[in-house]
Structures are given as structure tokens and as C-alpha cells.
Amino acid sequence: MAAAKPFRPLLVAGLVAGLALGACGREGGGEQPPERGDQAVARVDGRTVWASDVKREAVAQGKIGEGEPLDVSAPLFQQVLEEVVDQKLLAAEALKRKLDKDPVAQRRLAAARDRILGDMLVENVVSDAVNDNAIRGLYQEQLKLAKRSEEIRARQILLASQAEADQVRKLLAAGARFEALAMERSTDAASRFNGGDLGYFTTDVMPPAYDAALRDARVGQVVGPFATEGGFAILKVEDRRLEQPITLEAARPQIVRFLTYDEIRDLLEKLRGKAKVEILVEGEAQRRPPPADAPKPAPAQVQPQAKGATP
Numbered sequence: 001m002a003a004a005k006p007f008r009p010l011l012v013a014g015l016v017a018g019l020a021l022g023a024c025g026r027e028g029g030g031e032q033p034p035e036r037g038d039q040a041v042a043r044v045d046g047r048t049v050w051a052s053d054v055k056r057e058a059v060a061q062g063k064i065g066e067g068e069p070l071d072v073s074a075p076l077f078q079q080v081l082e083e084v085v086d087q088k089l090l091a092a093e094a095l096k097r098k099l100d101k102d103p104v105a106q107r108r109l110a111a112a113r114d115r116i117l118g119d120m121l122v123e124n125v126v127s128d129a130v131n132d133n134a135i136r137g138l139y140q141e142q143l144k145l146a147k148r149s150e151e152i153r154a155r156q157i158l159l160a161s162q163a164e165a166d167q168v169r170k171l172l173a174a175g176a177r178f179e180a181l182a183m184e185r186s187t188d189a190a191s192r193f194n195g196g197d198l199g200y201f202t203t204d205v206m207p208p209a210y211d212a213a214l215r216d217a218r219v220g221q222v223v224g225p226f227a228t229e230g231g232f233a234i235l236k237v238e239d240r241r242l243e244q245p246i247t248l249e250a251a252r253p254q255i256v257r258f259l260t261y262d263e264i265r266d267l268l269e270k271l272r273g274k275a276k277v278e279i280l281v282e283g284e285a286q287r288r289p290p291p292a293d294a295p296k297p298a299p300a301q302v303q304p305q306a307k308g309a310t311p
Contacts, residue, residue, distance in 0.1 A: 038050045
């Protein structure tokens with residue numbers, strides 16, 4: 001006897017959505033792919049399940065992002081495919097039992113239909129407005145406004161005591177290589193095996209003692225030792241430059257989120273302006289007016305790239 005499949009609560013939501021789509025207009029079971037390049041992956045009582053159906057369900061469950069690929073041979077695809085098949089079986093049985101005629105079911109179906117149609121409208125509006133030109137335009141606009149601080153690349157040798165630090169400083173003065181001494185003597189596990197390299201950073205992310213030591217240091221100069229958290233530090237300045245702005249591709253998700261929010265907000269403002277909306281209950285927000293200095297949504301900011309390692 002085959003083991004019973006575990007019950008999946010998500011099927012309930014899927015069943016409602018499936019019935020809602022059925023109420024919108026039943027498909028005739030045709031074999032034409034709903035999307036170009038779509039692939040039939042299952043049939044349930046003669047009705048085709050397409051790869052796009054499975055991907056859409058995976059997105060709805062938050063298992064993949066919108067537009068993220070999902071190969072039909074992947075375990076996740078097979079898992080979600082089983083859930084889609086179960087949804088269709090449950091929805092078909094519910095229709096046979098005429099559950100869609102129940103008044104409570106009708107209200108739930110209407111709510112699901114509204115949600116689906118609203119989502120489709122938003123997708124349509126966003127796909128038209130949030131295009132590559134809009135993304136690049138906002139990126140360039142924010143790039144002009146972004147403030148770029150100076151970055152420093154430095155190497156570090158961290159010692160446990162003043163005496164050890166003084167000894168290492170004498171070895172450096174005698175011509176010893178900074179990288180070799182860092183690997184041999186530094187107690188900073190994060191940087192010692194990389195010759196003490198801390199990467200690029202701005203001094204505002206460092207302890208105050210580093211800021212003071214590096215403020216006027218020239219490229220190639222060795223500074224310290226000075227006391228800091230964890231011991232005594234000796235630094236060598238490798239480079240100074242303006243910090244690099246975040247790339248367009250790295251900023252793209254943040255910009256898309258902002259543009260999407262902006263489009264949805266504008267759409268809702270226009271729709272509310274044309275409609276007569278009456279709220280018949282009073283909530284806390286209605287009783288208390290927002291403060292004059294309440295924050296408003298800010299545009300996407302093109303921030304500099306992530307800083308280098310810190311001690």
C-alpha cells in the first residue's frame with residue numbers, strides 16, 4: 001500500500017485561486033501553449049498543466065523570485081508540480097460537489113478574483129513603466145547626487161603588547177617586509193594570512209584610533225604602533241582613492257522596487273481620485289492625524305559599494 005502524501009495547507013489557498021480562475025472563465029483544455037516556448041508538464045483528466053503554471057505557483061509561494069528560472073528537472077519544480085496537480089484535483093472535486101454555488105464560497109471566490117485581477121493590472125502597469133530606460137535614468141540621477149568619500153587601502157599588523165609592537169616596528173625600519181611580518185606575527189586572524197590586507201575602507205567605519213592614525217598618512221607610509229581594541233596596531237597605507245559607486249546591476253533590484261512602489265502609488269491615487277470611497281469604520285489612524293514631520297517614501301539611493309574588511 002502506498003504511503004499517503006502529507007497534507008499541504010497551501011493547497012487550500014491554491015484551491016480558492018483555482019476556483020476563482022474557473023469563475024473568471026473556464027479553459028477549454030486546448031493544447032496551445034499560454035506562453036511562447038511553454039512546455040506541457042502534466043495532464044489532469046485531460047487538462048494540460050504547463051511549466052508556466054508551476055513557475056507561477058512557485059513565485060506565489062515565495063520559493064523563487066519573479067522572472068527567476070526554474071528548470072523542469074529541478075526537485076523544487078517537481079515538488080511544486082505535485083502541488084499544482086493536487087490543487088486541480090481538489091478544485092475539480094469541489095466543482096462536482098457544487099461548492100462554488102455556496103454563498104460563502106461565492107464571496108471568497110469574488111475576493112480571490114479581485115486579488116488576481118488587481119495583481120494582473122499592477123503587473124501590466126509596472127511592466128510598461130519599469131523598463132530599462134527608467135532604471136538607467138534613476139540610476140544616473142542618483143549617481144549625480146551620491147556623495148563619494150575617500151577610501152584607504154591599508155595593511156595591518158596587530159600585536160598583543162606595546163613591547164611586541166615596538167619590536168616589529170624596528171624590524172620594519174630595518175627593511176623587513178610588512179606582508180611577511182603580518183603573516184608571522186599579527187594576531188588578527190581575519191587579515192594575517194592575507195599579508196594583513198584590510199582592503200578598501202572609509203575611516204568612518206573604523207575605530208577612532210585608526211581615523212586619527214590614517215588621516216594624514218601618505219601612500220607607502222607606515223604608521224603606529226597605537227593602542228586599539230585587541231592590542232596595538234601598525235598600519236601601512238597601500239592606496240587612497242574616491243570610493244567606487246555601486247554598479248547599475250547591483251543597484252537594479254533596489255531601483256526596481258522603488259519604481260514599482262512609485263507606479264502602484266500613482267495608480268492607486270488616480271483610481272481613488274475617480275472613485276467614491278467611503279470608509280464606514282473609524283480606526284486609530286483616522287482618529288490621530290499624522291505628525292507634520294512624518295517620513296515620506298524616499299527615492300532609491302545609489303550608495304557606494306560595500307566597504308572592505310575591518311578589524
